[in-house]
Amino acid sequence: MFNLILFGPPGAGKGTQAIKIAEKFGWKHVSTGDILRSEVSGGTPLGLKVKVVMEAGQLVSDDLLIAIMESVFVNNSTVKGFVLDGFPRTLKQAQELDQMLAKHHESVSLVLALEVNEEELVTRLLKRAQEQGRKDDTEEVIKNRLVQYHNHTKPLIDYYIEKKLYREVHGVGSIDDIFAQLCTVINP
Ligand code: AMP
Numbered sequence: 629m630f631n632l633i634l635f636g637p638p639g640a641g642k643g644t645q646a647i648k649i650a651e652k653f654g655w656k657h658v659s660t661g662d663i664l665r666s667e668v669s670g671g672t673p674l675g676l677k678v679k680v681v682m683e684a685g686q687l688v689s690d691d692l693l694i695a696i697m698e699s700v701f702v703n704n705s706t707v708k709g710f711v712l713d714g715f716p717r718t719l720k721q722a723q724e725l726d727q728m729l730a731k732h733h734e735s736v737s738l739v740l741a742l743e744v745n746e747e748e749l750v751t752r753l754l755k756r757a758q759e760q761g762r763k764d765d766t767e768e769v770i771k772n773r774l775v776q777y778h779n780h781t782k783p784l785i786d787y788y789i790e791k792k793l794y795r796e797v798h799g800v801g802s803i804d805d806i807f808a809q810l811c812t813v814i815n816p
Contacts, residue, residue, distance in 0.1 A: 629710070629737075630653070631710050631712070631729060632649065632655070632711050632738050632814065633715075633736060633738070634646045634740055635739050635741040635784070635788075635794075636799060637746075637774060637781075637782075638749065638770070638773045638777060639748075639756070640741075640743075640744045641742055641803070642713045643659060645806060645807055645810055646711045648803075652811065653709060654709070656704050656707045656711070657713060658711065658715070659713040660713075660714040660715040660717075661713075663700075664682060664688060677692075683764055684764075684769065685773040686772065686776065687717060687780060690720045690721055693716075693717075693721055694721060694728070698728060709737075718781065719780075719783060719784060719787060736791075737793075738795065739784075739788040740795050740797065740810060741796045742806070743796050744799040744800055753770045754770065797809045797810050797813060
């Protein structure tokens with residue numbers, strides 16, 4: 629099983645590229661943001677619990693995310709690979725992911741980051757706010773999401789560099805050019 633983590637700050641283009649990678653290699657795309665948003669729009673108890681947190685641009689609790697990922701793995705045990713998009717986002721999530729995979733005699737195969745400068749990120753996120761009306765894409769919330777990224781998620785880079793799993797691709801340019809660069813690194 630190829631377990632790919634597509635890494636990067638909000639607005640780096642992880643969702644777009646994750647869909648393309650999953651399609652090309654026949655892997656399962658798992659976006660924790662999409663999973664949580666569908667719980668919110670479905671008005672489920674879980675959705676009601678996370679709505680305020682998400683709309684404020686904060687991170688949902690590690691325990692909840694880990695439980696979601698456990699059920700994703702259990703329910704997709706026959707897939708050839710995963711493209712994780714938006715998970716892990718904290719050191720605890722990364723450590724729990726390693727343990728979860730180890731239980732199934734699996735491990736993270738590659739952490740592939742999209743590198744995009746902060747100014748470009750804010751521009752993209754504001755544009756997405758207009759196009760998709762995402763409640764967590766207002767200017768203040770965007771700033772908060774980037775702060776969360778810097779404080780909690782960015783430190784994971786060192787965690788994966790140490791494990792020799794971390795690679796970076798420049799995330800500015802055409803979608804197809806970036807995709808082609810990602811594919812040359814993946815090479816499963
Ligand atoms: P995304 O679409 O990946 O930007 O996720 C949207 C929002 O969902 C984030 O701002 C968080 O509130 C929440 N979220 C998604 N994935 C995670 C995660 N791995 N850990 C904590 N919160 C998450």
